[in-house]
Amino acid sequence: xxxxxxxxxxxxxxxxxxxxxxxxxxxxxxxxxxxxxxxxxxxxxxxxxxxxxxxxxxxxxxxxxxxxxxxxxxxxxxxxxxxxxxxxxx
Numbered sequence: 001x002x003x004x005x006x007x008x009x010x011x012x013x014x015x016x017x018x019x020x021x022x023x024x025x026x027x028x029x030x031x032x033x034x035x036x037x038x039x040x041x042x043x044x045x046x047x048x049x050x051x052x053x054x055x056x057x058x059x060x061x062x063x064x065x066x067x068x069x070x071x072x073x074x075x076x077x078x079x080x081x082x083x084x085x086x087x088x089x090x
Contacts, residue, residue, distance in 0.1 A: 005078035012083040016071045024058045027051070 011030070018026030035051040043064065045057045061069055075086040 001078065004081065005083075008081060008083045009076055009078045012076060012078075012085055013073065016073055016085065016087060020069060020071050022058045022061045022069070024055055027055050027058060 015026065015030065018030075031051045031054060033051060035054065037049045037054060039046045039049070044060055045053075045064075049057070069089055071087045071089045073085055073087050077084045
């Protein structure tokens with residue numbers, strides 16, 4: 001695995017940590033303007049969204065999960081400029 005893949009995996013790890021901390025700053029600084037997300041389920045943030053909705057929804061996560069939402073990486077695969085993460089949350 002090359003340096004690009006290692007750097008991308010490091011960024012992905014920092015993203016998981018930022019999501020666990022509901023870090024609006026990380027989302028604003030690191031999500032691209034064409035960011036798209038789809039979240040399964042029936043929570044207030046479920047469905048499709050863009051960068052603006054991700055930023056706006058970060059405080060709601062702490063309201064829904066007052067004890068925090070902790071993501072743990074199970075596995076990670078990197079190839080070129082793509083990283084796939086298998087994670088659990090509680």
